[in-house]
Amino acid sequence: MSDPFKSLHDAMNQFAAERDWDQFHSPKNLAMALTVEAAELQECFQWLTEAQAKDLDEQQLAAVRDEIADVQLYLIRLAGKLEVDIEAACWAKMKKNADKYPADLVKGSAKKYTHYQD
Template sequence: MAEPDSTDRLALIRERLREFARARDWGQFHSPKNLVMALTGEVGELTEHFQWLTEQESRELCGTELDGIREEIADVQIYLLMLSEKLGIDLLQAVEDKIARNEQRYPAERVRGSRRKYSES
């Protein structure tokens, strides 16, 4: 049997998250506001892993350090999925749309090698 593609996997994960919350009667707490607050907390926890690292150290993560970061990234993704579902936003389509918009805003020939915002170049 073939592995499901990314869209199918995302749908399966969404269903698993719905069932997880349903089984615990947590849906009542999953307002957009609460999900954004939880997401912010998880991004903060992810940030803590990098807070006092040098640029080089942040590129050389391994072992339990990397395992902890992996878990925080998963938490961030879970809350993003839950928020997008709650708001009726197709997350993958939103990402594709944003990439296309950024390609227009930041033409490679105009911004290559620059950290400046599109409105400053």
């Protein structure tokens, strides 16, 4: 695992071990928990207008920070279980996205890449 996440990965492993939670942290369960946390992040923005979502008060922003952290921590734990280097995977995906969405073809458009294929 790359340096940006190694210390968090180690801390997550210790946290789970101290609580005997490793037995529950299968890749399937972690992926499911991740979706729950992502939904909780969405809930922070539910019913807000676009303008309100960009101008959160401190209490709202604190809730968003907590949910972002929960999502990231579950991703780190899942990646550790599957021996996925998050940083390397992200760089590889950025390359794939650049190939799928050439800037000269997609600039200013929200269309899916399949609409740009020959």
